[in-house]
Amino acid sequence: MKALIVDDEARVRKAVRLLVDWDAHQIDEILEAGNGNEAIEVIRGQKPALVIMDMMMESGNGIELMTWVNEFAGSTKFIVVSGHNDFEFVRQTVRHGGIDYILKPIEADAINTAVSKAVAAWRSEEEERSHRQQQSIRLNEIKPIYGERLLSALIDDPVTSETSLRRLVAENVIPGNAGSSRLILVQTDAGNNQLLKRFGGDSELLYYAIVNICNEFLQPQKKGIAFRYWGGPPEIAILLWDVQESVLELISRINQGIFRTLQFRMHFGISSTGSLPGQLARQRSEALDALMRRNLLRHEDYCHFASSAGEHSKAEQAADGSRAIFAHVQEDWRMAVISGNTEALSAAAQHWIDELSRGGVVTPEMLGSWKADALLFRSRLVREALGGEADSALAELELADRHNPAPYANGYSFSLFAWRDWSFALMQRLSQELSARQIKERNPLTEIVKYIDQNYQSDLSLQEVAGRFYVSREYVSRKFKQEYGINFSDYIGSVRINKAKLLLQNPNLKLSQISEMVGFHDVKYFSKVFKKQIGVTPKDYRVQVAP
Template sequence: MKALIVDDEARVRKAVRLLVNWDAHQIDEILEAGNGNEAIGLIRREKPALVIMDMMMESGSGVELMTWVDEFAGNTKFIVVSGHDDFDFVRQTVRHGGIDYILKPIEADMINNAVSKAVAAWRSEEEERRHRQRQSLRLNEIKPIYGEKLLSALIDDKVNAEASLRRLNVDSIIPQSVQASRLILVQTDSGNNPLLKRFGGDSELMYYAIVNICNEFLQLQGKGIAFRYWGGPPEIAIILWDVEESVVELISRINQGIYRTLQFRMHFGISTAGAFPGELPAQRTEAAEALLRRNLLRHEDYCHFSPAAGAGGMAEDSRNSGGSGPEAPLNFADVQEDWRMAVISGTTEAISAAAQHWTHELSRRGVVTPQMLNSWKADALLFRSRLVREALGNQSDSVLAELEQADLLSPSPLPSGYSFSLFAWRDWSFALMQQLSQTLSARHMKERNPMTEIVKYIDQNYPSDLSLQEVAGKFYVSREYISRKFKQEYGINFSDYIGSVRIEKAKLLMQNPNLKLAQISEMVGFHDVKYFSKVFKKQVGCSPKDFRGQAEH
């Protein structure tokens, strides 16, 4: 059994390690995290049975961590150890299922008693979960699939819909008296790895388990039927013909049953009520749109009504509207220039700031939907493509192919259907910009040494009016980069280097006695012979005339 200690003070983590009798509780692995964000990553990867956590941390607070554990790692037990005797913190701990709230300084007896209770509760629930899972698997093996093809035909096969309904009536799957219905879609995702592992990687078995749990609540009371919809991507649909009951209450009971068995809660897209079966195709579109437009920042809302639901649907529970806030949704165009400058800068700080600003704006505006995320991701990838083509020209196709291949190995920022994290979106944005910046920089370095090429360019174009801005733009580097490199490699600044090149060229031309100083000055890029003489004397130590005289002798 594993335990995780979360506190931003190392001395507190050490004290907890020393005070708890881990062997007595049969805990053989103790992990540590310095903040809530780090803890979430460890919980995802290590699945500890117990988390002992602080409430006030600089990065990822205890309340945020508790909320996340309750939502996405409900089988993990946690104990709060805090230096704040705050009733609201205690209330939050109780609300999210915490075992105990212990005040610092920590007493050995108190924390060991709390750990003992947490371990006992975890073992009891783990045994119950295993028992329910065994029951669910047996149920999937022996329970017939309820005419899924016939039920799907009611939605997407107009030609055979009437014949399918007659068969469903005869088989008593749908009562002949049904005149009106709602269609509900259950948000599922075959890529949900934690849930899929419970079924040995068998996504079909996962779908059937969810269907059967839904039908346990629907069919006993003759309210409707859940089934695997075969008309498109993998979906679970519910035809609900008891349209008088509160949909929110029914879905809440179903979701609680799913959670007890699978430790996951699902999201439900709900259509308006309409004539059965004629309105089913339009109702499926409504339900799918409701899921696409659900507000991902409202983690505790699981019932999502389509905009067409109007007052009837929304009156069931206005909190589920996920309506927009006072500000318009954020567009990628609003941050595109920030991203571009961060990528070109090549600095981790600038890239991190751009990703953080983007996430902050999403959180501040209060609405993030799957529909928005799909659009933002597409815009971000288009931005990447344009920047690569702008910077690399003919080389861009191979670079873009490499980046797209790397995309397949990186986590998607889009919600899995069960969860969404602004932190994950921030990390994805940061990774995309950083990888793009590093790729462009590496490709430029591979093709040429920037400073070698810049010096070569100056040697070839010294008579022209060269500016730092012009050279930086030509070689896709910043002005600061060029200035810094000239100081490091040549010990002088950019303009002084150009001046030294011009003077060296002038010294060579002075060996030709037929050239006047004014001609030489113009030929090496000085348009004022007096200024040329001043610079020459400063660099060489004598005037051009004296230098020429010395050369003749």
């Protein structure tokens, strides 16, 4: 709450500041003015709830100020502080609604009592004003619902659409000569908490305000009508039957009006022209599609038109491409989650964003697809890693999602950084959950050795094996050094050579066959490794072991 002290003497203004217990009255901002004219400008700009003013000032006296406040700022309460015990001044104070008339020198008890009365009166009146405003809004909301139901039926009820149109024409909602139309959807952002807070969290009041603003530009010239569409998720629709005017110019004016009132600009999905009411269902699909396929990287575009067939095909290709792109980052995500390394997780999240924005087009539809892919990846990895414990782990992760939801895919604004941070947090939580649920009795090295023994013929890499057993490459490398005194690749080589020694005892197998069977695709390289480990060539070894 704000208070304004008006006096042409600075020492008096200072005295008032010191005498009033502002915190006790919950007044957190104190303004000052040196005369009545200056006070009027401050009141216009700052709208204080309380004015403490002198009666006699050189420029703009107290009576003039009281008269102006009473006429133009009626909700403002004022207290007069004067050095003149003049009945006429007191009478003028009472006549203009003043709370109290205090004589100088000012006493602390007197002025605090007056301020308390003024604040209480202002709060009481403010509550009443708010209550009346809410009642008025609610009443006006109920009134148009019948019309909105009829307008919605034009779109989604083909059986009754002609009947609904006749009623709307009879009630002068739609002109009788309206043969064609455009349908426009105004995007409402369920994720915009900042805007919702201005309406006390009541989305219905927000929709009501937007509809009213739109109709201020449509109704006077009978160009169309804005209304709540009741046939699906919360939507605001504009039925435009004056299709001769530039839609772009009209929507730009409406959007400027919304910005002046709400300090936000909206996105509009605009259909092609069609017959009324027969093609309204198709037009709604077009408008919705235009919003879902808008390029979020083009922040300055607010009007989104239905695509032509060729453009539609390109948009579909972009969406399909976005789904394919996830495969490019999936292995990065997997390895980052398994490692649990913060830098690896951050790099994987950034890689995802780089791939997402590489084509210069990011649409709400694409984001929805990428989010679904990310969650599917998480589910598969958990089930692969935890088996029977997967359901409980996924339940924990989904619970965490509620506290850290993904950015709204179809919001007014778009931030690559927000999506990067979300993907980082998702992978980090997944990594922590997997790590916390690892079976303690399990000996990863024993399982790795068993796996190598069963798959030595394959091209085994340190990264692939570490990934399969959800440990880091460093862990695998360190354990092999500790347990066997050799590195990972030398261990695989020794397994292959031992298998080859057994196969060389079969005289019917050629060296090239044996080489291939134990995982060497080059017989010369096989011979070189064999001789390095055993001391003789495979051919000489075969002679040695021959019966």
